[in-house]
Amino acid sequence: MPASTGERLYVATSLADAVAALADRGPAGAPLAGATWIMRAPIRREELRSSYVGIGGIAELRSVEMTDDEIHIGACVTHADLIAALAGVEGCDGLVAAAGGAANPAVRQMATVGGNLCTSDFPASDLSPALLCLDASVELRTPSGQERVPLGRLLDIRRTLEPGTLVTGVVIARKPVQTGHSRLPLRKAGDYPVAIVSMAVALGSDGLIEDIKVAVGSVEASARRWPQLEAQLLGHPLDPAKAYELAKAGVGVFAGRESVEAPGWYRVQVLPTLVRRAAQAALAARQQR
Amino acid sequence: MPTNLVINGEDRISTRGSMTPLIDVLRDEFFLTGAKVACREGICGACTVHLDGRPVVSCLVPLATVEGRDVRTVESLAAAGEPSPLQQIMEEHDVVQCGMCFPGILMVLTSFFQERPHAERDDIKAALVGNICRCTGYERLVDAAAALARRS
C-alpha cells in the first residue's frame, strides 16, 4: 500500500485506491493530476508537499459522458480531451474556447479540469468562469462520502477543503444556451488572460433573454458571477453594444487585483469590451446552429 | 522504486526519485540531450517530447507518472539516421540559428502535422504558441513548415 514505498509520489490505480491513499497521508498529502501547477512550485519559491497521490491516470476520472440532461466531465479530463469531446456540442462553445485558448498545445495535453478548478492560488483559470456561467456543479469525494456542490461554492471553500478531498467530476446540465468566452492576454499569443468574461444566454423565440449568466475571471483572486449585469440584461434582446454600455456603468463592483503583469484598474477597465466580445461570440454560436 | 519506461522504442529503467522531472531523467540519466531545459515552467517548449504519441513539456512530467509509457524524443525523429521530412525542410530552408529551440519545435510540429497535414501558416503559428525561439523571429521556420504542408 501507498505510504510504505516511501516515495513522494504514489501513482494511484483506481479511484478507491486514490481515496484511500489520500486518507492515509492526511494533511501531508495532496492529489496530483496534470502536475502542471505542482511541478512549478520551485519557480514560485514554494516547497513541494512531502507526498502526492497521482490521479491523472485513473480511467474513471478521465471520461466525458453525455446524456440528454447532463454532461459529466471527469476531474482528470485534460484540456485537449475536453476540446475533443465537446467541440460542436450545443452550449459548450464557450467552454471549448476556454479550454482551447488556455496555455499551449503541450500543456493542454497535461493540465486537467480538476486541477484547473482546484488550484486556489491561480486567479487566471479559464475553465472557472466558463463553467460558472454554465451553472456547473462539482462532485467531491472524501473518505466519509460524496457530495455535490455548486462550482461557485468550491471556489470559495477550496483553500480550506478537508485533507483528502478529491474532486471527481464536474456536471453541467444540458440547456439550450449559447455561450461565449472572451479572454484578454497581454501578448497576442499564449499568455495567462488578465481578464476573462464568459457568458451563457438562453434566448426566447421572441429574441429576448430568458436566462443569462455572466462570469468574470482573472480580475479578482477567484472567478465569480456578475449578478447585477445579469439582472440588467434579462428580458432584453442580446445586444453586444448595449451589454457593453451596461457593463461600463457597472464595473465598479469589481476590485481588480494588482500584479506584476497588469495593474488592477486595467483588468476592470477592459471588462465592458470583453462583455461585448463574449456576447458577440454567443450570438455567433447561435448563428452557427 | 525504479520506474520502467520505453524511450524511443527501448525499455529503460530509471532509478531517479518519483517526482523527478522527466526531462532530467532523459538528459542526466540516459544522456538524451536533444530535448533542452530553458525554463522549467512549460512556456518555452524546448523540452517537448511525445508521451504516448502526444506532445508534453517534459519539465512538468513527474517520473512516476510515466511508468510503462512510451516516450519519444527528438533523437527518434530521424528513423535509421535519415532526417524526417520536417527536419529536411528546415535544413533546406536554412532556418536554424542557435538551434536550442528546434528539438521542441520539431516535436510539436511533428504531432501537429499528423493531425493537420495541410495546415495553413496561421495555424502553424498558433500551434507554436508554446515554443520560444529567441533567434529566428519564427517567420522563416513557419515558411518552411508551410512549404512542407503544401508538399504533402
Place this chain on the structure above:
Amino acid sequence: MATADPSSVVMNLPRRDARDKLLGRTRYTVDRMSPRMLHAAVLRSEVASARIIRIDTTRARRMPGVRAIALAEDAPGMHGIGIADHPLFASGVIRFHGEQIAAVAADTYEQAQAAARAIEVELEPLPPVLTMADALAPGAPLVHPDWKSYEVLFEGAARGGNVAWEATVIRGDTDVAFARDDVVIVESCFRVGRQNHVSLEARAVVATYEDGRYHIETSTQVPWTVRNMTAKLLGVPASQVHVTVPPVGGAFGQKFDCTLEPYAAILARKSGQPVRLVYSRQEEMLTCLCRENADIKIRSAVTKEGEIVGREAVVLMDCGAYGGEQIFLTTMTAHTLGGNYKLGSIKLATRAIYTNTAPNGAFRACNGVYNTFALECHTDEICDAIGMDPLEFKRRNVLGDGDLGATGQVFEGDVLGPMLDRMERLRETSPSKKHLAGDRLYGRATVVGTWFVFVGPSTATINLNADGSATLITAGVELGQGTMVQALPQIVAHELGIHPDDVIVRNADTDAAGFDLGVGGGRTTVSVGAASVAAAADVRNRILTTASELLQTRPDRLVLRNGRVEIAGIEGSGTTIAKVVQRAHQVTGPVVGSGSFTNPGVPAMPGCAAGHFIDAIDIPVFNVHDCEVAVDAETGHVEVLSYKVVQDVGRALNPRAIHGQIQGGVTQGLGYALHEEHTIGEDGCIRQDSLETYRVPLALDTVPVEIDLYEGAPSIGPLGAKGAGEVPIMNPPAAVACAVARATGCRVQQTPLTPPRVLALLLGREPAVELPHIVDNWWDNVLIKPKAQ
C-alpha cells in the same frame, strides 16, 4: 591577377551545423557531462545593500555530497571595464539583490543547492539606492564609497560618487544656437526599462583543473576575456587558463562578459573534479546582464526650415551595482543619439550610474536601441513643432557624404539618403496593410538609425592540408548567427579558390588561436573575416610560389579556382591545389598562413569627446525601418501590421543568412518595444522572475519582415562586407513608438508599449515622464567644467 572566381563569394551557403542541431545531436555547454562531474550552486544575497558581518560554512561543509566551497578569499582580484570595481564574490558588502556570496560544488545539483542554503550569513542591512534619481540625489549613500581607490583601466573619464563614468561630447556652441531668435526649442524626456536576452541556453560552464591549468568549457562570446578575467580574479597567470567554446545556444551580448566561469574554476581546483555550473532560468532573470534602464532628456534648437542648429542631451544609464559594459557603452550615445542627423552644435553627456541593483551588460545594439527610440520620437516632436513632414525632415537632415558626426568625424558616402529612397520604393511596391486595422486606430512611421561595427583586434591561422582542404583557426564563436559556418568559410574559400565545404572551421580555443576581442558588435565577419583574408592571402602566396615552380609559370599568371591552380585563360592547364600542397611538403614544408587585423582608426575632431573609448566609428551601419500598427483603443493592444527594413550591409555575402538575422533581430526589437521589461521592486529585486511575467514574442506576435539589402556603402570590411546581425534590433522600438504616437495622438515617452501603458496613455492617466534629476542647464548635469574661454 591571381584571385579566385569572385562569383563564388556571394552565395546562400547552407549552415553545416543545421543537421545535427535538428537531429538533437549538437552538444552545447549545457549538454556536456563527464564522469565524476560535480554540480555547482551559488548562494546569492536576498537583500540589496548590507554589510557582511559573518559567513559560516561549517554546517554546509558537513552536508551530504559537498566537495568544495568557494568564497571571497578564493578570488582576491577585481575586474571591470574601464575601472576594476567588481569582485567575484561580495566581499565585505552586498551591493545588489542576487549578488554572489559563495559557491558550492557537490555530487548533485540538489545537494549543492541544499548546502548553499545551509551557509550562515549574518548581515547588517544598509539603505539601498535603487533608482538613478536616488543615486544622484544630494547626500545619497554611495554604492562604492571607495571608488577613488579602484584601479583605472582606461584613462580620461570623469567619475565621482555614484557616477561610475561620464562621457561627454562638446562640438560648437550650443548656447549661441539656443539663443538664436529664429529657432524653435523642443525638449523631450524618455525612460526605458531593462531588457533580458533570454538566450535559450542559460549561461553555463564546465571547468576542470589538470596539470596546473584550468580548462574552461563555456558558453561565451568572448573566450579571451574569460581567460584573462578569470586569471585576474583568481590571481593566477593568464597562461594557466585555457578556454574552449562549444556551440553556443544564443547570446545576444549577454555572454560578452566573464561571469560564472571563475566560480567553476575555483571549485574545480579545490575539488580536483570537473565542475558544472549552469544558471537556472530564475538566476538568469534576476541577474542577467540586461540592456540597462535609462533616463534621457534631449533639447534641440531647430529653424523653421528644419535645420538643427543645436542639440543638448543627457543620457543616464543604470549600470547597477558594478560598472561593467555600461562604462564602455557611454561612448555609444555620441554615435547613436548623436547620429543620424547633421547637427550645427552639440553637447552630450552620458553617465553610467551606480545603483544597488543587479549589474547590467551588453545586449545587441546596446544603448543604440533606446537612444534611437528617443531620437526618433524627439524628431517627430520637432516636426510637430515646426509643422514639417517627418520624412521631409529626415531627407533634409540625414548624414551624407562629407557631413560631420557628433564627435566631428567626417562621414563618407551618401548612404541614408538613398536608403530612404529605397524605403519609399518598398512602400510603393508593397501595399499598405491599413485595411487590417479595421476599427482600430492606425499609425505608420519610417525611422532611421545609425550603428557601427565594433572592429578591433583579431587573428587567424590557416593550415592548407595535403588533401586540398583548409583548416581555419580563430577565436571566433558560433552563437547561432552563422558567421563561423557561413561567412568565414565563404571568405576563405573565395580567397583560396576552393569550395566553402572544404574549409574546416575550428571552434574557439585560446590554446590554438591568438587573441580576439570576441564575437559581438557585428564584428566577426569584419574583424575575424579580415584576419582570415590576410591569412588566406599568406597561404595563397605560398601556393602560388610552389605552383609557379611546378607549372613553370609566373605566379601572376596563375589563378586559383575550383580547387585547382590554373594558368590564366587556359582551363585544365594546371594542377590541383592538393598536388601543390603535397609538393610544398617536400620543398618548403606544410603550407600555413596567418593574418591579423585591428581597427585602422578614423579621426574625430580633437577635443570634442571626453571619456570615450571610441571617438569615431570605423564602420557605420545605417538602417531605415518602416512599420504600420493598429491600436485597440479599448484595450491598448498594439498590433504590428507590417514591417519593412532597408539595411546597409556593405556587401551581402550570404543574403539568406542576413534575412534570417533581420527577421530575428526585428522580432527581438518588437519584444522590447511592446512587452519586454524588467522592473525593480522595493526590495531591489527584479520583479519579473520567469518567462510567465517576462514576455518575449511568440510566433503569433511577429510578422514577416519585408527586406531590402542596401549594398555599396563604403566599408573597410573584407570584400566590402559589414556586420549584419546586430543592427536589425536598433529601430523597432523607434518605429513602433512613432507609429503608436501617430495612431493615438499621444506623446510616447516610454517603452515597452504594453496594453496597460497604451490604454493609460489613451485615457490620460499615464503620468508624464519628467526627469527632474536631469536639470535644464546642461553644465549642471556633468562633472566636467567648462574650459575657461
